[in-house]
Amino acid sequence: MTAVYLAAYHFDGAAEELLPAYDKFVATIPPGQLLLHTCVKREGGITIFDGCPSEADFTAFSTDPGFAAAIADAGLPPARIEPLGEVHAAHGGVSP
Template identity: 50%
Template sequence: MFLSAYHFDGDPTTLVRAYGRMQEGFPPDMFELHACVVTGSGITVFDGCPSREDFEGFSVSADFRSAVAAAGLPQPRIEPLGEVHFAVAGKTVLQ
């Protein structure tokens, strides 16, 4: 799994609402690892894709850019982070 960060700058309250609208457009089982974090300058979404190749295709796709714009989010700064070595979410362990 390849982890990336999508940084959206602006008012966190406004961005969280827009992020919620964007999430409504995706099937709930689409995400393997996904977290939205409120920061001092906006929100950062951490997203795990099955591979770096999948990340590279998704992050520049017209579908993703359209979903971001339709939700009212600004285009994000996208930061590729790397391969996930270990992750825990509740009682689920990803390795």
């Protein structure tokens, strides 16, 4: 597995309102650009688990004013960003 640094982006609010904004945001991401990306509906909002190639890439992406502008343009509130660490293993096969 290629190195992946995982972070959680927590968006608080009504999930029913946040999910369409998330869909609008993710539609702006070019195909093939996401390494590891999962959106989870939870009590009190949504959380996006997203992987970057390295911690440095995560830091650059998550602090980029363009990222903040893109989520605001999609209708999402500012995210609570939680760096999680390097992924040791990931297993797939589940689809919504």
